Amino acid sequence: MTMPMLETYPAEINLDRAKLAATIDALIACAEACTACADACLSESSVAELTKCVRTNMDCADICGATARVVSRHTGYDANISRTLLEACVMACKSCGDECGSHAGMHEHCRICAEACRACEAACRDLLAAMG
Amino acid sequence: MTMPMLETYPAEINLDRAKLAATIDALIACAEACTACADACLSESSVAELTKCVRTNMDCADICGATARVVSRHTGYDANISRTLLEACVMACKSCGDECGSHAGMHEHCRICAEACRACEAACRDLLAAMG
Amino acid sequence: MTMPMLETYPAEINLDRAKLAATIDALIACAEACTACADACLSESSVAELTKCVRTNMDCADICGATARVVSRHTGYDANISRTLLEACVMACKSCGDECGSHAGMHEHCRICAEACRACEAACRDLLAAMG
Amino acid sequence: MTMPMLETYPAEINLDRAKLAATIDALIACAEACTACADACLSESSVAELTKCVRTNMDCADICGATARVVSRHTGYDANISRTLLEACVMACKSCGDECGSHAGMHEHCRICAEACRACEAACRDLLAAMG
Numbered sequence: 001m002t003m004p005m006l007e008t009y010p011a012e013i014n015l016d017r018a019k020l021a022a023t024i025d026a027l028i029a030c031a032e033a034c035t036a037c038a039d040a041c042l043s044e045s046s047v048a049e050l051t052k053c054v055r056t057n058m059d060c061a062d063i064c065g066a067t068a069r070v071v072s073r074h075t076g077y078d079a080n081i082s083r084t085l086l087e088a089c090v091m092a093c094k095s096c097g098d099e100c101g102s103h104a105g106m107h108e109h110c111r112i113c114a115e116a117c118r119a120c121e122a123a124c125r126d127l128l129a130a131m132g
Numbered sequence: 133m134t135m136p137m138l139e140t141y142p143a144e145i146n147l148d149r150a151k152l153a154a155t156i157d158a159l160i161a162c163a164e165a166c167t168a169c170a171d172a173c174l175s176e177s178s179v180a181e182l183t184k185c186v187r188t189n190m191d192c193a194d195i196c197g198a199t200a201r202v203v204s205r206h207t208g209y210d211a212n213i214s215r216t217l218l219e220a221c222v223m224a225c226k227s228c229g230d231e232c233g234s235h236a237g238m239h240e241h242c243r244i245c246a247e248a249c250r251a252c253e254a255a256c257r258d259l260l261a262a263m264g
Numbered sequence: 265m266t267m268p269m270l271e272t273y274p275a276e277i278n279l280d281r282a283k284l285a286a287t288i289d290a291l292i293a294c295a296e297a298c299t300a301c302a303d304a305c306l307s308e309s310s311v312a313e314l315t316k317c318v319r320t321n322m323d324c325a326d327i328c329g330a331t332a333r334v335v336s337r338h339t340g341y342d343a344n345i346s347r348t349l350l351e352a353c354v355m356a357c358k359s360c361g362d363e364c365g366s367h368a369g370m371h372e373h374c375r376i377c378a379e380a381c382r383a384c385e386a387a388c389r390d391l392l393a394a395m396g
Numbered sequence: 397m398t399m400p401m402l403e404t405y406p407a408e409i410n411l412d413r414a415k416l417a418a419t420i421d422a423l424i425a426c427a428e429a430c431t432a433c434a435d436a437c438l439s440e441s442s443v444a445e446l447t448k449c450v451r452t453n454m455d456c457a458d459i460c461g462a463t464a465r466v467v468s469r470h471t472g473y474d475a476n477i478s479r480t481l482l483e484a485c486v487m488a489c490k491s492c493g494d495e496c497g498s499h500a501g502m503h504e505h506c507r508i509c510a511e512a513c514r515a516c517e518a519a520c521r522d523l524l525a526a527m528g
Contacts, residue, residue: 001161001164001165001244001247001248002164002168004244005164005165005168005169005172005241005244005245006168008172008239008240008241008244009168009172009175009241010172010175010176010239010241011175024164028160028164029133032133032134032137032156032160032200032204033133033137035200035201035204035205036134036137036138036141036204037137038322039141039204039205039206039319040137040140040141040142042315042318042319043141043142043143043206043315044142045312047311047312047315048309048311048312051306051307051311052471054306054318055303055306055469055471056471056474058302058322058465058469059466059469059471059477061201062462062465062466063462063466063477063481065197065462066458066459066461066462068164068167069167069193069454069458070455070458070459072164072167072168072171073167073171073451073454073455074171074175075448075451075452075455078487078491080487081455081459081484081487081488081491084480084483084484084487085459085481085484087480087484088477088480088481088483088484091474091476091477091480092477095474095477107140107142108140109137109140109141109142112133112136112137112140113137115133116133170454171451174447174450174451175447177444179443179444179447180441180443180444183438183439183443184339186438186450187337187339187435187438188339190333190337190434190454191334191337191339191345194330194333194334195330195334195345195349197330198326198327198329198330201322201326202323202326202327205319205322205323207316207319207320207323210320210355210359212355213323213327213352213355213356213359216348216351216352216355217327217349217352219348219352220345220348220349220351220352223342223344223345223348224345227342227345265425265428265429265508265511265512266428266432268508269428269429269432269433269436269505269508269509270432272436272503272504272505272508273432273435273436273439273505274436274439274440274503274505275439288428292424292428293397296397296398296401296420296424296464296468297397297401299464299465299468299469300398300401300402300405300468301401303405303468303469303470304401304404304405304406307405307406307407307470308406325465329461332428332431333431333457336428336431336432336435337431337435338435338439371404371406372404373401373404373405373406376397376400376401376404377401379397380397
């Protein structure tokens, strides 16, 4: 419902609404995938080798979740905050996508999570480029 | 990606995975709609009459967001926590759905948000029923 | 600053402000202790035996965090939401306090976290009693 | 309990533990002050003139909350994420401190919130400097 909600926004938004909606959806999907992947890692017998993955998952979930909320508010007055937060998000998604990607062959949940991270990283970069 | 992630979970889940995935997706969609609706209300010239709506939106967003994270972990050992949290969620969604619904004719964002709240309320009730 | 903030609140609050401030502070301290304890558990060589602890920690952190935000808003109109959420909090704190308490002799971070959980559980019960 | 928890951490932390604990405490206090200030603003009769304040409060609360969680995990492997997130936090605290500060003479809750924002901004800058 992200796009329908944005379409009804009663004021100006200084960004392409479709691009913003796509980014919000990618952030939300990534946060959920990371939360689920952390829990799945905790259920693996090899959990001792997956602690770095659990942590990057949790960091990425927290950062994507906060970023989704912040960019859902069209505060406008200080684009630098959104921009820096999106940059932190790009880094967290890159880091988590790499970590999960490195054992994607072993754990199917890591493979799917890596995909969500990469899609989110791309969406954040895209929105950053559109912000100029 | 909620359902694909759940399908790869490496341990038992004491719940129907499709029903759980549908609830998580409804919780996430509702949290996002409420965050966006609160911000849209703040942009209305009639904001002074919408403060109750802003607050129920924020409460509902926080409760749905936390519930999504908790039910995404398949901790199992204490279903009472998930159950009580889902009950709080049902109440928050009911309250926010009613509030947003009451001025759905005036504000399109409230109409969409009320829909998201009702869908989430129904999904939480459904999961609660399945938990027995 | 929780109490000074509550003292400046420009409208009525249907609760003892000192009791409410004490509960908010206990919720915040518990959320932080649980986040830190989950991470400390992930750094233990015996992490494979601590996965249940990591999960209860994360659930408790999420529930306490959301509850702190919700009771910091003085929505009033529907005390049932706050009440049910506080009940979920009591259960989560009890569960996490028991789990952390069970290996408090082994891990100092679990001992401190169990204390934070018990203090938070008591504060939530106290506020629930005051809500009638 | 932030410092006692950090003192029991079973692995190395590449940062001064007292400085890290002080920053986490400042982040948590700022998030709480901003959540409470947003709600107090919604209770003012002049709410229509305070919508920017409500929004900066909410952004600042979300960013500080996520940052507190991330820096409470001593992941270490990628300090760039923490650094960028702390930079977003500095900006959010600066923005919210300025906004709240601008009507501190009118609203006592804004005065206290501005203080919390400035203390948090200083703590984050201090930690950033220590990270090198």
